Amino acid sequence: NAGVMQNPRHLVRRRGQEARLRCSPMKGHSHVYWYRQLPEEGLKFMVYLQKENIIDESGMPKERFSAEFPKEGPSILRIQQVVRGDSAAYFCASSPPWQGYEQYFGPGTRLTVT
Amino acid sequence: DQQVKQNSPSLSVQEGRISILNCDYTNSMFDYFLWYKKYPAEGPTFLISISSIKDKNEDGRFTVFLNKSAKHLSLHIVPSQPGDSAVYFCAAIRQGGSEKLVFGKGTKLTVNP
Numbered sequence: 287n288a289g290v291m292q293n294p295r296h297l298v299r300r301r302g303q304e305a306r307l308r309c310s311p312m313k314g315h316s317h318v319y320w321y322r323q324l325p326e327e328g329l330k331f332m333v334y335l336q337k338e339n340i341i342d343e344s345g346m347p348k349e350r351f352s353a354e355f356p357k358e359g360p361s362i363l364r365i366q367q368v369v370r371g372d373s374a375a376y377f378c379a380s381s382p383p384w385q386g387y388e389q390y391f392g393p394g395t396r397l398t399v400t
Numbered sequence: 401d402q403q404v405k406q407n408s409p410s411l412s413v414q415e416g417r418i419s420i421l422n423c424d425y426t427n428s429m430f431d432y433f434l435w436y437k438k439y440p441a442e443g444p445t446f447l448i449s450i451s452s453i454k455d456k457n458e459d460g461r462f463t464v465f466l467n468k469s470a471k472h473l474s475l476h477i478v479p480s481q482p483g484d485s486a487v488y489f490c491a492a493i494r495q496g497g498s499e500k501l502v503f504g505k506g507t508k509l510t511v512n513p
Binding site: 290292317319321326327328329330331334341342344345377379381386387388389390391392393394396 | 404406432434436441442443444445446449489491493495498499500501502503504505506
């Protein structure tokens with residue numbers, strides 16, 4: 287019974303490149319959440335998705351960031367034209383339907399922008 | 401605008417003693433509260449939770465207390481063990497809303513042998 291899977295675990299990008307972070311939810315979970323943790327900070331909500339739908343993207347920066355959760359395959363968080371300030375740990379969580387308070391987290395992707 | 405606050409960045413206790421981690425919130429719409437434990441380079445793992453209709457929830461060595469009038473909750477770990485050394489995050493959610501967890505900044509607990 288695999289948990290939430292994220293890859294890659296570590297990602298290094300130069301300024302201006304694109305970063306793609308992947309998240310496979312737990313089996314049976316259809317809701318996916320992305321959070322970002324900056325150094326010395328708590329986790330901050332970015333976006334909440336269900337299959338093929340963005341439910342709440344109120345925490346996503348307006349530019350350069352996008353997320354999707356297609357009918358088949360993992361959820362993708364995409365950051366275009368990365369800048370140094372995007373360096374952070376990005377965590378994905380998943381939950382069963384109608385139980386959004388039961389969020390289980392993946393190990394995270396640590397993005398470093400050089 | 402920090403809606404969930406953990407005012408102690410760190411806490412150090414002796415093995416076998418009680419650890420008390422505190423959390424305050426400002427948004428009265430929150431109705432469910434959770435504690436997560438996080439080791440370095442790992443994702444947060446769920447520890448214990450409490451609904452706003454309760455004032456206490458216990459699970460083994462871990463107890464969470466909720467004081468709604470003070471908008472305050474605390475996590476008690478007794479007895480504390482060295483393996484409990486980690487960063488503990490308090491989180492709150494408004495059920496039926498967008499289901500987003502609002503986290504505090506965390507408290508780093510060190511349990512000394």
